[in-house]
């Protein structure tokens with residue numbers, strides 16, 4: 173079973189080391205408001221290997237809260 177969380181995680185890992193914002197994650201994966209990426213990225217940010225920061229998103233270029241997978 174593919175959960176939203178694992179889809180979000182796979183997307184972030186694919187873009188690593190580039191950061192991506194919640195809005196682009198939501199758009200890329202076609203998430204509904206209820207599944208909003210914000211909850212998922214906060215969940216991932218609490219895990220090893222991910223960090224959340226304010227910075228330019230690699231996809232839309234906006235300065236906002238982004239998440240990226242740390243270098244492996």
Ligand SMILES: [Zn+2]
Pocket residue numbers: 192193194195196229230231232233234
């Ligand atoms: Zn973005």
